[in-house]
Amino acid sequence: MIYPNSKSAYKKKVSHANRGMNLETLINDANKYYLDNDIAIIYKKPTPIGIVSVDNNKSITKAYFKEPSTLDYQGIYKGFYVEFDAKQTLNKTSFPLSNLTNNQIKHINKVINHQGICFLIINIKSEYYLYKGDDLINFINSKKRKSIPYEEIAKSGYKINFNIILDYIKVLDVIIGGKK
Numbered sequence: 387m388i389y390p391n392s393k394s395a396y397k398k399k400v401s402h403a404n405r406g407m408n409l410e411t412l413i414n415d416a417n418k419y420y421l422d423n424d425i426a427i428i429y430k431k432p433t434p435i436g437i438v439s440v441d442n443n444k445s446i447t448k449a450y451f452k453e454p455s456t457l458d459y460q461g462i463y464k465g466f467y468v469e470f471d472a473k474q475t476l477n478k479t480s481f482p483l484s485n486l487t488n489n490q491i492k493h494i495n496k497v498i499n500h501q502g503i504c505f506l507i508i509n510i511k512s513e514y515y516l517y518k519g520d521d522l523i524n525f526i527n528s529k530k531r532k533s534i535p536y537e538e539i540a541k542s543g544y545k546i547n548f549n550i551i552l553d554y555i556k557v558l559d560v561i562i563g564g565k566k
Contacts, residue, residue: 409473413554414430416552417429426555427461428459429460429461456469457469457470457490457497458471466502466558468503477533480534481508484532494519505517516554516558521542525538
């Protein structure tokens, strides 16, 4: 885009830092609805940081992460421990596994090994899918690709409907009941 009286084109910088913020907002709204209506107790985990310095306005000016990040959400639903992460991609054909850290993958394995329900909520092609941790680990262990094809997510994942909220609990009911 070229602005009037300008000789140079303006290019919008693409920041990946807040790429998943819209998805997180939808999940936070759903979690509030579930809590307010006594359906589930799911919270976004705070990122543990160590504060190094604070300015005169009591704003943090320098900090560090105390430990590696795991998954963003945890809670309980119908007696089941639930832990998941929100992931968003602009890629229309696949979900890059580079969107996950090794620490997150190890953590997903641990939750599954302790019989917890673990998954990703993936926004791809303006659609929302719940992709089970078991399926993710199996895909990674197959070492076929460095990304999960959209077709695989659509086939193995569970499409989440978005009406008033991003209602992922209905999908958990299907998983808990063992049906697809």
